[in-house]
Amino acid sequence: MPRVAVFSLGGTIASTSTPDERGAAGGVTPRLGAGQLVEAVPQLRDVAELETVSFRQIPSGDLTLRDLVDLAAEITRRFDRGVSGVVVTQGTDTIEETSFALDLLVRGPRPVVVTGAMRNPTLPGSDGPANLLAAVQVAVAPAHAGSGAIVVMNDEIHAARFVRKTHTSSPAAFRSSTAGPWGWIVEGRPRFAFRLPALGTRFSSVCSDRIPAVALLTSTLGDDARLIAQVGKLGYGGLVLEAFGGGHVPAHVVPALQDLGERVPVVLASRTGGGETLQKTYGSPGAERDLLGRGLIAAGFLDGLKARILLSLALAAGADIPAVREAFRQVNMSAVDGSCT
Ligand code: ASP
Numbered sequence: 001m002p003r004v005a006v007f008s009l010g011g012t013i014a015s016t017s018t019p020d021e022r023g024a025a026g027g028v029t030p031r032l033g034a035g036q037l038v039e040a041v042p043q044l045r046d047v048a049e050l051e052t053v054s055f056r057q058i059p060s061g062d063l064t065l066r067d068l069v070d071l072a073a074e075i076t077r078r079f080d081r082g083v084s085g086v087v088v089t090q091g092t093d094t095i096e097e098t099s100f101a102l103d104l105l106v107r108g109p110r111p112v113v114v115t116g117a118m119r120n121p122t123l124p125g126s127d128g129p130a131n132l133l134a135a136v137q138v139a140v141a142p143a144h145a146g147s148g149a150i151v152v153m154n155d156e157i158h159a160a161r162f163v164r165k166t167h168t169s170s171p172a173a174f175r176s177s178t179a180g181p182w183g184w185i186v187e188g189r190p191r192f193a194f195r196l197p198a199l200g201t202r203f204s205s206v207c208s209d210r211i212p213a214v215a216l217l218t219s220t221l222g223d224d225a226r227l228i229a230q231v232g233k234l235g236y237g238g239l240v241l242e243a244f245g246g247g248h249v250p251a252h253v254v255p256a257l258q259d260l261g262e263r264v265p266v267v268l269a270s271r272t273g274g275g276e277t278l279q280k281t282y283g284s285p286g287a288e289r290d291l292l293g294r295g296l297i298a299a300g301f302l303d304g305l306k307a308r309i310l311l312s313l314a315l316a317a318g319a320d321i322p323a324v325r326e327a328f329r330q331v332n333m334s335a336v337d338g339s340c341t
Contacts, residue, residue, distance in 0.1 A: 002084040002140045004048040008034035009056040011091025013117035013128035041129045060091025069208035072105035085111045085139030092116040099160035100306045103149035112149045113139045118171045138190045147196040157183035177274035200330035203313045211316040212237030219243045225256040237315045242271035242304035246278030247288035258294045265324040269299035269307045276301045300332035
């Protein structure tokens with residue numbers, strides 16, 4: 001049987017309630033470790049030989065890139081010791097960021113599958129056990145070897161580079177609006193709808209104590225650019241701007257962006273949640289042609305949250321502005337260019 005390591009980080013999948021001193025029930029908090037999560041799903045024994053690691057016990061909003069650099073190092077050690085796949089259980093609030101960070105940090109062809117639950121174990125219809133079983137079934141499937149980190153939720157398989165959390169409470173909260181789900185699980189069999197190229201960039205030598213802060217801002221109607229001007233002054237190592245539509249900002253914001261972009265990398269993403277930033281369509285001041293011509297870096301198909309992860313790790317690996325631009329170009333090459341020119 002294949003060997004799979006299950007790492008637990010906390011989150012809803014691990015959350016239960018305990019009565020307080022007066023016997024009243026408070027809200028749920030992360031309490032179950034990887035061993036308990038695995039024990040609750042006896043069907044796992046038919047799929048893989050499991051080793052469990054309770055790595056963190058926190059809500060996923062408390063995770064940091066440092067935690068993920070340390071987790072990636074531990075995952076790599078397990079792979080070196082012969083584990084054939086890894087499953088990470090955690091809170092769903094930040095899965096879209098953590099899974100992409102692991103995509104960028106873990107080398108080699110073996111799968112890292114991230115899962116969680118929308119309904120905690122005290123609720124009827126809690127989805128954690130089914131998600132964990134499906135994640136392990138995907139972790140032992142060879143079909144996607146080398147394609148990068150994966151998110152499994154609600155019997156759907158998503159590529160970490162595309163997936164987003166799109167609902168506060170539905171078990172069907174995870175969507176990949178640009179590419180669609182990568183696959184699904186039926187009767188325990190993972191099915192992949194298309195081949196996914198590996199990411200062209202990996203950061204295996206990032207030190208967890210050298211990750212600079214990166215700001216993420218969203219363009220809004222009537223934006224006055226005051227926050228953009230503060231980003232450099234506050235010492236951020238870079239900015240990701242979720243701009244309107246295909247990558248547009250109000251014309252009067254351009255000088256502040258250009259000024260900042262001459263000092264630190266400024267990445268242009270879209271606030272729409274789907275599609276790619278444009279390159280050559282709109283010619284108005286503040287549109288994508290203007291901004292890219294002034295040195296801003298295109299996020300391409302990465303949304304703002306994922307662009308921020310890539311920019312943070314690139315800076316932590318010592319990249320300057322041209323190297324950051326190249327990292328974004330490489331990651332975007334991992335959607336195969338289907339044009340003939
Ligand atoms: N607040 C939880 C978290 O840790 C939510 C969840 O797991 O669904 O992300």
